[in-house]
Structure formats: C-alpha cells, structure tokens
Amino acid sequence: MAAGAQSAVVLCGPGNNGGDGFVIARMLHARGWQVAVFFYGDAARLPADAAEAYAAWQAVGPVHPLSQPEPDETQLCALADVVLPGPTGPIGGTMAAAPGRLVLIDALFGTGLTRPLVGLDLTLRLCQEARAPAAFVAVDVPSGLCADAGRVLTTPAGAALCLPADLTVSFHGRKPGHLLAEGPEICGKVVVADIGLPDDPAPQVRPVDAPRxxxxxxxxxxxxxxxxxxxxxxxxxxxxxxxxxxxxxxxxxxxxxxxxxxxxxxxxxxxxxxxxxxxxxxxxxxxxxxxxxxxxxxxxxxxxxxxxxxxxxxxxxxxxxxxxxxxxxxxxxxxxxxxxxxxxxxxxxxxxxxxxxxxxxxxxxxxxxxxxxxxxxxxxxxxxxxxxxxxxxxxxxxxxxxxxxxxxxxxxxxxxxxxxxxxxxxxxxxxxxxxxxxxxxxxxxxxxxxxxxxxxxxxxxxxxxxxxxxxxxxxxxxxxxxxxxxxxxxx
Ligand SMILES: NC(=O)C1=CN([C@@H]2O[C@H](COP(=O)(O)OP(=O)(O)OC[C@H]3O[C@@H](n4cnc5c(N)ncnc54)[C@H](OP(=O)(O)O)[C@@H]3O)[C@@H](O)[C@H]2O)[C@@H](O)CC1
Ligand SMILES: Nc1ncnc2c1ncn2[C@@H]1O[C@H](COP(=O)(O)OP(=O)(O)O)[C@@H](O)[C@H]1O
Missing domain, CATH: 3.40.1190.20 (Ribokinase)
Incomplete structure (x- = not known):
C-alpha cells in the first residue's frame, strides 16, 4: 500500500487513538508524504501522550478542525477539498499536486469508544466517497466498531456509523473485536504491530492457533x-x-x-x-x-x-x-x-x-x-x-x-x-x-x-x-x- 501512496489524510480523534494519528502524520511527513490532518476534539482535553503528539505535529503542519459534536460546513468543505475528486481549495490544491494514491487514516476512536458515532455522518460519508482508489487504514480498530465485541455501536434510533477499513493496524495483539461478529469484515486485513509491550505468557483470551x-x-x-x-x-x-x-x-x-x-x-x-x-x-x-x-x-x-x-x-x-x-x-x-x-x-x-x-x-x-x-x-x-x-x-x-x-x-x-x-x-x-x-x-x-x-x-x-x-x-x-x-x- 505504502509503495504507491504518497499522500495521506489523517482523521484524529479526542483520545490516544487520535494521538497515534498525530504520530503517524509526523512519520509520513518525515518520509516526504503530503499529509493533511483533521482533528475531531478539543485540544485542551487531549490525554497527555496525545497532547504531546498533537504539539509535535503542529510544529510540522496545520491541524484542520472538525468541531464536536458536529463539524461545520467550512470544515467539511476543507475535508471535501482533500478527499473528493477534483480538489480546488487551498488544502486540496496541495494534496492534488501530490503524486500517488491517497491513504485515509482513521485515528478517530479506538478501544475507548464509549458510545455510537453521532454528528460524524457527513465526515464519514465524504471519506467513503473519497477519490478512488483511496485506501482506508484504521488505527487499532475502525471508528464506530467496538474493539471488544466486533459490533458497530448504534444510536437508539438504530443509526450505526462506522468507517470500514481495507487495513487495520492493531497494537501488541488482536483484540476480540477484530475476530468477532462484524469485526472481520469491517477491519479488512488486520496487521498486528509490535510496540514493545511484554507478552502475557498465559493470556486468558486468545485466538485459536493451529494445532501442532x-x-x-x-x-x-x-x-x-x-x-x-x-x-x-x-x-x-x-x-x-x-x-x-x-x-x-x-x-x-x-x-x-x-x-x-x-x-x-x-x-x-x-x-x-x-x-x-x-x-x-x-x-x-x-x-x-x-x-x-x-x-x-x-x-x-x-x-x-x-x-x-x-x-x-x-x-x-x-x-x-x-x-x-x-x-x-x-x-x-x-x-x-x-x-x-x-x-x-x-x-x-x-x-x-x-x-x-x-x-x-x-x-x-x-x-x-x-x-x-x-x-x-x-x-x-x-x-x-x-x-x-x-x-x-x-x-x-x-x-x-x-x-x-x-x-x-x-x-x-x-x-x-x-x-x-x-x-x-x-x-x-x-x-x-x-x-x-x-x-x-x-x-x-x-x-x-x-x-x-x-x-x-x-x-x-x-x-x-x-x-x-x-x-x-x-x-x-x-x-x-x-x-x-x-x-x-x-x-
Ligand atoms: N496500552 C494502551 O492503552 C495503548 C493505546 N493505544 C492507542 O490508544 C487508543 C485508546 O485510547 P483511549 O483510551 O484514549 O480511547 P480512544 O479510542 O482514543 O477514544 C477515547 C476518547 O473518545 C471519546 N469518545 C468515545 N466515544 C465517542 C463517540 N462516540 N463520540 C465522541 N467521542 C467519543 C471519549 O470521550 P468520553 O467517552 O471520555 O466522553 C474519549 O475522549 C487505542 O485504540 C490505541 O489506538 C496505543 O497507542 C498503544 C498502547
Ligand atoms: N459461514 C460459516 N463460516 C464458517 N463456519 C461456519 C459457517 N456457518 C456455519 N459454520 C460452522 O459449521 C458448523 C455448523 O453447525 P450447526 O449449526 O450445528 O449445523 P448442523 O446442525 O447442520 O450440523 C459450526 O461448527 C459452525 O461454526
């Protein structure tokens, strides 16, 4: 995926999943990628590690806000400039000039998803209509999907928002939500990245391995x-x-x-x-x-x-x-x-x-x-x-x-x-x-x-x-x- 791609849109959320997004943005930028970062949250309330990653990214490039609970029209236009075909605006202009395919990185919510996604309908729809052939990469778990259950959280009215991924990069090990219910289909290919945490020698819950x-x-x-x-x-x-x-x-x-x-x-x-x-x-x-x-x-x-x-x-x-x-x-x-x-x-x-x-x-x-x-x-x-x-x-x-x-x-x-x-x-x-x-x-x-x-x-x-x-x-x-x-x- 990385071989043919040199431009990325990173959607960062209000917790540590968003923090991971800022780090990814900085690393891609350091490799010469064109990167646009959108942030759904309140910077003053970011957890400490995520706040640090946010500040580090700010030293590199702009953060385009997506305000809570609902991004406004100007913010969505800025996102549309980048992700939709034929970008015209200031952000889109830069991204359009970038060669290669667009990678959309979903670092909105990970294991800390506590309630269904609301107010993000247009944001996610814009992303889903993103210029082909954009690739979707989720950080840890696609936003909207419960990492424990593999189920998309739904509102009382039955609305269930989620951003399905082509690739999900999880940390340390697979979470139950990657394996259960709708999880496998929504996560796409799942890759587990080693982040240096010690292995639990006898985890209570684990995937079934091939017998020896x-x-x-x-x-x-x-x-x-x-x-x-x-x-x-x-x-x-x-x-x-x-x-x-x-x-x-x-x-x-x-x-x-x-x-x-x-x-x-x-x-x-x-x-x-x-x-x-x-x-x-x-x-x-x-x-x-x-x-x-x-x-x-x-x-x-x-x-x-x-x-x-x-x-x-x-x-x-x-x-x-x-x-x-x-x-x-x-x-x-x-x-x-x-x-x-x-x-x-x-x-x-x-x-x-x-x-x-x-x-x-x-x-x-x-x-x-x-x-x-x-x-x-x-x-x-x-x-x-x-x-x-x-x-x-x-x-x-x-x-x-x-x-x-x-x-x-x-x-x-x-x-x-x-x-x-x-x-x-x-x-x-x-x-x-x-x-x-x-x-x-x-x-x-x-x-x-x-x-x-x-x-x-x-x-x-x-x-x-x-x-x-x-x-x-x-x-x-x-x-x-x-x-x-x-x-x-x-x-
Ligand atoms: N060892 C580790 O722990 C490691 C963790 N790592 C990373 O951290 C991630 C977990 O981080 P996290 O706990 O901060 O949760 P995260 O998913 O970022 O979101 C929480 C925020 O979202 C908010 N919120 C929730 N639902 C919402 C909704 N529907 N709509 C709007 N807001 C909503 C929620 O608000 P609250 O419910 O508190 O009001 C809170 O502010 C994990 O997935 C991985 O990426 C890795 O870096 C490796 C090591
Ligand atoms: N789509 C599927 N993918 C993988 N395994 C499946 C699928 N559908 C059914 N199975 C497996 O096939 C078996 C079906 O068992 P069961 O429902 O008891 O059927 P039957 O009573 O006809 O034998 C179970 O082991 C189930 O896990």
Missing part, C-alpha cells in the same frame, strides 16, 4: 494398542435419524480415537450396520442399557445429541452425564432442556463440552441470548465472548458457541476465539451436518485424552481447515475425508 503436529501424531504412542488412543461412544437416535450420529462417529475415528462405537436403539441396528464398517455398533434399548454399556472402564469419551431425537433424550443424557467421563453434548441433547436448563447444569461436570449454535444457546441461556441480540448501544458492548464465558460459568463446563466466529469458553474464564474470516474463511461449513462432524471431532480428541478446552479448540481449527481444504461443493460427509490431508500438513 506433535500434539496429534499417533506416533507419540508408537506401538501402542488401539485402546491407548481411547474409545469414544456416540449415542445415536432411532431409525432414519442416524445420519448425524454417523457423521460424528466417523469424525471421532478419523481424528484418531482408537475405537468408536455407535450406540443405537435395536431397531436402528440394521440401518447403521449397512452404513458403517470401521465403527462398531451396539444395541442400546434405553437409558438403563446405556448405563450398563458405559460400565466399561475403557470408554474414554462420549458424544450425545446429533440425530438423537427429543423423545428419549433426557434419560439418555442423564445416563451419559452420570458416567462422569468427558462428554460432548450437542443438538437435541441441549434443546431437550429448554424448559429446565437448571436441571442440565446441575448434572454437568467439568469434563463436558456443550456445542450450541445460537438457536440452541438461546434455549439454554435465554437471558444471555437476549443480551447478545439487543442493539449494541454503548461500549464495551456485550459480545459473543461475554455470552460464552457467562454460559460456561453457569454450566460449569466448556461451552463452544458456534458460528463463522466461534467462541470456546471454560468456567475459569479461559477463552479461545476462532474467526473463519479472511484467509481462514470457511463459508462451505454452512451446510447441514457440519456441526455433527465438529461434535465428533471433539469427542475423538477427548477420547484421546485432550482436556476439554484444548479438544474443542483443536477441533474447531481442524474442522474449518478441512472445509477449506475441500472447498466449494463441500458437504458434511467430505469433512472427515479432507481431515487426513490437513493433519499431514500440520507442522
């Missing part, structure tokens, strides 16, 4: 018996409902569980036997039979929910939870508790992973879903991260809240965010059964002994990577077949 090959390689237990890699049991539904649980079972086996057994009602045995080879089958008539089956100490993880059906779900879920081994609860195993989520929470244990999509989440945590659905009117806004963390505390186990942005939260506050956006986008996952495969992957990793937060995080990454590896035309059946290639490519 060594953590998944079966060679770590070279020569070991299949039982050393764990035995996962997937509890299935009745006749004609087994597809979802078969998807989960195949995924559990592919991710390396040593054995996988599908437990289904007697009537569904033939259907499942016709479709499964490497996966074992067990006829389980009811909860009592399931309890007996689960008595086997070699069973190391359970998965219940995909294709389960609601009619027999409660006693079967209760039997699974009573066994006390790590368990994934998905789909019907969650929805069946809509009238009585507290009964589920009382039975859950720390080895569980709940994998709701937003609809299932709303059945178990209606108050949190309402908060998430309410307009984001002040910063920091309630986020998917807040929702998953609160849910996890309430449930006493890991909660994985699905979507293109997925949050995995543990009761101790640890959380991981996976954003399937940009180069990590996996839109083909929006296909029936993809969630069942995810549940199976988690169960397989739990069976192999991974702790719940780690199993869920690894599974989410591998799930999206498998979707990308297969690409267009993906159906849920393809995910497990794409997984070996993904595993081979891990480093």
């Amino acid at each position: 090959a060594a953590d998944l390689d079966k060679a770590a237990l070279r020569g070991a018996h299949k039982f050393a890699h764990g035995h996962a049991v997937v509890v299935s539904g009745g006749v004609g409902q087994g597809g979802a649980s078969r998807l989960a079972a195949r995924a559990a086996l592919r991710i390396g569980a040593g054995l996988v057994t599908l437990a289904c009602p007697p009537a569904a045995l033939i259907e499942n036997a016709a479709r499964l080879d490497a996966i074992m089958l067990r006829s389980v008539r009811d909860a009592e039979a399931l309890t007996q089956m689960l008595d086997d100490p070699r069973i190391t993880a359970l998965c219940i929910g995909p294709g389960l059906g609601l009619t027999r779900a409660r006693p079967l879920v209760a039997a699974v939870l009573a066994r006390g081994v790590p368990a994934v609860l998905d789909a019907d195993a969650l929805s069946v508790w809509v009238d009585e989520p507290a009964a589920l929470f009382a039975a859950l244990h720390p080895g569980c992973v709940l994998t709701p999509h937003l609809g299932e989440f709303a059945r178990l945590f209606p108050d949190l879903a309402d908060l998430l659905a309410a307009p984001a009117s002040s910063g920091p806004a309630f986020s998917k991260l807040d929702a998953a963390r609160a849910a996890s505390r309430r449930a006493g186990c890991v909660v994985l809240l699905k979507g293109a942005d997925t949050v995995i939260a543990a009761p101790d506050g640890q959380a991981r965010i996976h954003s399937a956006s940009g180069a990590q986008a996996a839109p083909w996952l929006a296909t029936a059964g993809a969630g069942d495969v995810l549940a199976g992957l988690i169960a397989g990793l739990l069976a192999r002994g991974k702790p719940p937060l780690e199993a869920a995080s690894m599974a989410v990454w591998l799930h999206a990577a498998s979707a990308r590896a297969f690409g267009p035309g993906l159906t849920a059946d393809d995910l497990s077949d794409a997984l070996p290639g993904v595993l081979r490519a891990l480093t």
Whole structure:
C-alpha cells in the first residue's frame, strides 16, 4: 500500500487513538508524504501522550478542525477539498499536486469508544466517497466498531456509523473485536504491530492457533494398542435419524480415537450396520442399557445429541452425564432442556463440552441470548465472548458457541476465539451436518485424552481447515475425508 501512496489524510480523534494519528502524520511527513490532518476534539482535553503528539505535529503542519459534536460546513468543505475528486481549495490544491494514491487514516476512536458515532455522518460519508482508489487504514480498530465485541455501536434510533477499513493496524495483539461478529469484515486485513509491550505468557483470551503436529501424531504412542488412543461412544437416535450420529462417529475415528462405537436403539441396528464398517455398533434399548454399556472402564469419551431425537433424550443424557467421563453434548441433547436448563447444569461436570449454535444457546441461556441480540448501544458492548464465558460459568463446563466466529469458553474464564474470516474463511461449513462432524471431532480428541478446552479448540481449527481444504461443493460427509490431508500438513 505504502509503495504507491504518497499522500495521506489523517482523521484524529479526542483520545490516544487520535494521538497515534498525530504520530503517524509526523512519520509520513518525515518520509516526504503530503499529509493533511483533521482533528475531531478539543485540544485542551487531549490525554497527555496525545497532547504531546498533537504539539509535535503542529510544529510540522496545520491541524484542520472538525468541531464536536458536529463539524461545520467550512470544515467539511476543507475535508471535501482533500478527499473528493477534483480538489480546488487551498488544502486540496496541495494534496492534488501530490503524486500517488491517497491513504485515509482513521485515528478517530479506538478501544475507548464509549458510545455510537453521532454528528460524524457527513465526515464519514465524504471519506467513503473519497477519490478512488483511496485506501482506508484504521488505527487499532475502525471508528464506530467496538474493539471488544466486533459490533458497530448504534444510536437508539438504530443509526450505526462506522468507517470500514481495507487495513487495520492493531497494537501488541488482536483484540476480540477484530475476530468477532462484524469485526472481520469491517477491519479488512488486520496487521498486528509490535510496540514493545511484554507478552502475557498465559493470556486468558486468545485466538485459536493451529494445532501442532506433535500434539496429534499417533506416533507419540508408537506401538501402542488401539485402546491407548481411547474409545469414544456416540449415542445415536432411532431409525432414519442416524445420519448425524454417523457423521460424528466417523469424525471421532478419523481424528484418531482408537475405537468408536455407535450406540443405537435395536431397531436402528440394521440401518447403521449397512452404513458403517470401521465403527462398531451396539444395541442400546434405553437409558438403563446405556448405563450398563458405559460400565466399561475403557470408554474414554462420549458424544450425545446429533440425530438423537427429543423423545428419549433426557434419560439418555442423564445416563451419559452420570458416567462422569468427558462428554460432548450437542443438538437435541441441549434443546431437550429448554424448559429446565437448571436441571442440565446441575448434572454437568467439568469434563463436558456443550456445542450450541445460537438457536440452541438461546434455549439454554435465554437471558444471555437476549443480551447478545439487543442493539449494541454503548461500549464495551456485550459480545459473543461475554455470552460464552457467562454460559460456561453457569454450566460449569466448556461451552463452544458456534458460528463463522466461534467462541470456546471454560468456567475459569479461559477463552479461545476462532474467526473463519479472511484467509481462514470457511463459508462451505454452512451446510447441514457440519456441526455433527465438529461434535465428533471433539469427542475423538477427548477420547484421546485432550482436556476439554484444548479438544474443542483443536477441533474447531481442524474442522474449518478441512472445509477449506475441500472447498466449494463441500458437504458434511467430505469433512472427515479432507481431515487426513490437513493433519499431514500440520507442522
Ligand atoms: N496500552 C494502551 O492503552 C495503548 C493505546 N493505544 C492507542 O490508544 C487508543 C485508546 O485510547 P483511549 O483510551 O484514549 O480511547 P480512544 O479510542 O482514543 O477514544 C477515547 C476518547 O473518545 C471519546 N469518545 C468515545 N466515544 C465517542 C463517540 N462516540 N463520540 C465522541 N467521542 C467519543 C471519549 O470521550 P468520553 O467517552 O471520555 O466522553 C474519549 O475522549 C487505542 O485504540 C490505541 O489506538 C496505543 O497507542 C498503544 C498502547
Ligand atoms: N459461514 C460459516 N463460516 C464458517 N463456519 C461456519 C459457517 N456457518 C456455519 N459454520 C460452522 O459449521 C458448523 C455448523 O453447525 P450447526 O449449526 O450445528 O449445523 P448442523 O446442525 O447442520 O450440523 C459450526 O461448527 C459452525 O461454526
């Protein structure tokens, strides 16, 4: 971007984000760029560092005011002179003479955004109509977007102003708002700049990283018996409902569980036997039979929910939870508790992973879903991260809240965010059964002994990577077949 650009308009705000803008203006000027600086704020009230940067810029060039709460017509004309095609005024004249493409730098508001943008409609509209091919660079976070939630703050009338960026340069690390909700789309490409702050060795919230090959390689237990890699049991539904649980079972086996057994009602045995080879089958008539089956100490993880059906779900879920081994609860195993989520929470244990999509989440945590659905009117806004963390505390186990942005939260506050956006986008996952495969992957990793937060995080990454590896035309059946290639490519 910098290679072809030699003129910049820097919009500076009233806080430290604006301070960064003044510094950027000075640095670009020192490199010979033509720079015009516009300031929305009151210089007398700038924080100390920003005031210093403001003064340093003043020694270099003018500051064109954009008064609060609303810039006036003269100020907007000055901005229009610079950013719109065919500039004529005094500022525009200088900028027009500058070669190269215009870069518009948004240093209005960053992490300190406390309320929706008002009075800046015309300013932002002028910028958006800026002379092509202007490039938009946001400092830390595009103005109007909440850095914690990835949501644009809205006024009570529903107005939501924001300046989307082509490039967002953040400091030290990615903020949740770069990864969640509308954040990825509004931020464009996100680059993290090191500003010399010490790394937190164990941050509570971080993006999901690619798993390490060594953590998944079966060679770590070279020569070991299949039982050393764990035995996962997937509890299935009745006749004609087994597809979802078969998807989960195949995924559990592919991710390396040593054995996988599908437990289904007697009537569904033939259907499942016709479709499964490497996966074992067990006829389980009811909860009592399931309890007996689960008595086997070699069973190391359970998965219940995909294709389960609601009619027999409660006693079967209760039997699974009573066994006390790590368990994934998905789909019907969650929805069946809509009238009585507290009964589920009382039975859950720390080895569980709940994998709701937003609809299932709303059945178990209606108050949190309402908060998430309410307009984001002040910063920091309630986020998917807040929702998953609160849910996890309430449930006493890991909660994985699905979507293109997925949050995995543990009761101790640890959380991981996976954003399937940009180069990590996996839109083909929006296909029936993809969630069942995810549940199976988690169960397989739990069976192999991974702790719940780690199993869920690894599974989410591998799930999206498998979707990308297969690409267009993906159906849920393809995910497990794409997984070996993904595993081979891990480093
Ligand atoms: N370690 C660090 O912290 C580092 C921080 N760094 C940088 O600092 C940035 C954070 O700075 P910050 O805290 O000063 O907040 P910032 O986003 O500039 O705005 C606050 C001002 O805006 C105002 N205001 C808010 N909303 C408004 C609205 N809708 N309309 C109008 N006004 C509104 C708000 O007013 P108030 O709510 O107080 O009335 C206050 O005056 C961060 O994003 C990064 O760029 C880096 O340099 C690296 C190290
Ligand atoms: N647009 C998308 N981009 C990335 N991942 C997605 C997208 N849409 C859905 N997913 C993922 O696909 C899975 C869908 O799961 P779910 O909603 O339970 O579907 P199903 O019940 O059909 O299996 C989840 O893991 C979700 O995070």
